[in-house]
Amino acid sequence: xxxxxxxxxxxxxxxxxxxxxxxxxxxxxxxxxxxxxxxxxxxxxxxxxxxxxxxxxxxxxxxxxxxxxxxxxxxxxxxxxxxxxxxxx
Amino acid sequence: xxxxxxxxxxxxxxxxxxxxxxxxxxxxxxxxxxxxxxxxxxxxxxxxxxxxxxxxxxxxxxxxxxxxxxxxxxxxxxxxxxxxxxxxxxxxxxxxxxxxxxxxxxxxxx
Amino acid sequence: xxxxxxxxxxxxxxxxxxxxxxxxxxxxxxxxxxxxxxxxxxxxxxxxxxxxxxxxxxxxxxxxxxxxxxxxxxxxxxxxxxxxxxxxxxxxxxxxxxxxxxxxxxxxxxxxxxxxxxxxxxxxxxxxxxxxxxxxxxxxxxxxxxxxxxxxxxxxxxxxxxxx
Numbered sequence: 001x002x003x004x005x006x007x008x009x010x011x012x013x014x015x016x017x018x019x020x021x022x023x024x025x026x027x028x029x030x031x032x033x034x035x036x037x038x039x040x041x042x043x044x045x046x047x048x049x050x051x052x053x054x055x056x057x058x059x060x061x062x063x064x065x066x067x068x069x070x071x072x073x074x075x076x077x078x079x080x081x082x083x084x085x086x087x088x089x
Numbered sequence: 090x091x092x093x094x095x096x097x098x099x100x101x102x103x104x105x106x107x108x109x110x111x112x113x114x115x116x117x118x119x120x121x122x123x124x125x126x127x128x129x130x131x132x133x134x135x136x137x138x139x140x141x142x143x144x145x146x147x148x149x150x151x152x153x154x155x156x157x158x159x160x161x162x163x164x165x166x167x168x169x170x171x172x173x174x175x176x177x178x179x180x181x182x183x184x185x186x187x188x189x190x191x192x193x194x195x196x197x198x199x
Numbered sequence: 200x201x202x203x204x205x206x207x208x209x210x211x212x213x214x215x216x217x218x219x220x221x222x223x224x225x226x227x228x229x230x231x232x233x234x235x236x237x238x239x240x241x242x243x244x245x246x247x248x249x250x251x252x253x254x255x256x257x258x259x260x261x262x263x264x265x266x267x268x269x270x271x272x273x274x275x276x277x278x279x280x281x282x283x284x285x286x287x288x289x290x291x292x293x294x295x296x297x298x299x300x301x302x303x304x305x306x307x308x309x310x311x312x313x314x315x316x317x318x319x320x321x322x323x324x325x326x327x328x329x330x331x332x333x334x335x336x337x338x339x340x341x342x343x344x345x346x347x348x349x350x351x352x353x354x355x356x357x358x359x360x361x362x363x
Contacts (some may be wrong), residue, residue, distance in 0.1 A: 102338035
């Protein structure tokens, strides 16, 4: 069973990569700025998953902190774009 | 244990995939946001939980990350939806009603 | 008294965060708790939102129940989105409706709005006083009252006990 587990983790990794590619199409197409920010949000969240999966392969807990900071920065980025669209920035 | 963790992780990745497919397929910003927020929140939670179960020493930090994503994801999507409505992005033609726009018009008239 | 409660809560949250993020040794714990006490004192005038938290056994029991209700709704909503995305005709029926909440505290309203965003088919767009404007992916009812029953009431009865 254990050897299958790593193969399944690999499949999950590649599915997250495909998810990033799909939202990248929306990022390219998106007619308005808000569409692009939604796509960017999804890309960032899939990116957090990828970072944690890479951390598990490398066996280094430091990468988990990297993912935490990445999540924080993406949240701040989305909030500031929202403020900009409202005209408050 | 490792096997169960990997299955949870795979299910989470599938939800992530469906969420980004929703972002691609839905007709307007608000529907895209709905698909993007819900499916990706659950997807992230399950993927990270699977990895946290696979190596238990990381579990506290990963739980912190899950809580963080759970709190910030709906806030950012709500803020973005509000900004999109404020900047005048229309709902799709298939929508039925828009009480918020009606109320805004009433306020301007009054 | 209410301010002291907010101060202690924010101190506990910050110290817990520090304990998770750092390796636990004695010196690090002392420094971390000193820094969190300082931060809580500096921002004590802005902690009014934590004053709404109720700390009695009934509220505690209700928050545990709320977590399970919330997780169930989150699962349902993700599966709902998945079904809508995967069906070729894209069965949506969207619009923005207005609902009214009975909650008075700020924190309760914030938690309610965020929970609504993560339940099947609904997303909070705007909050004005006691009214919430909600983007509903599949509109089933027209007036405020029935929409309120359909969207808000699942969480409201728990949140009312927790935050008032």
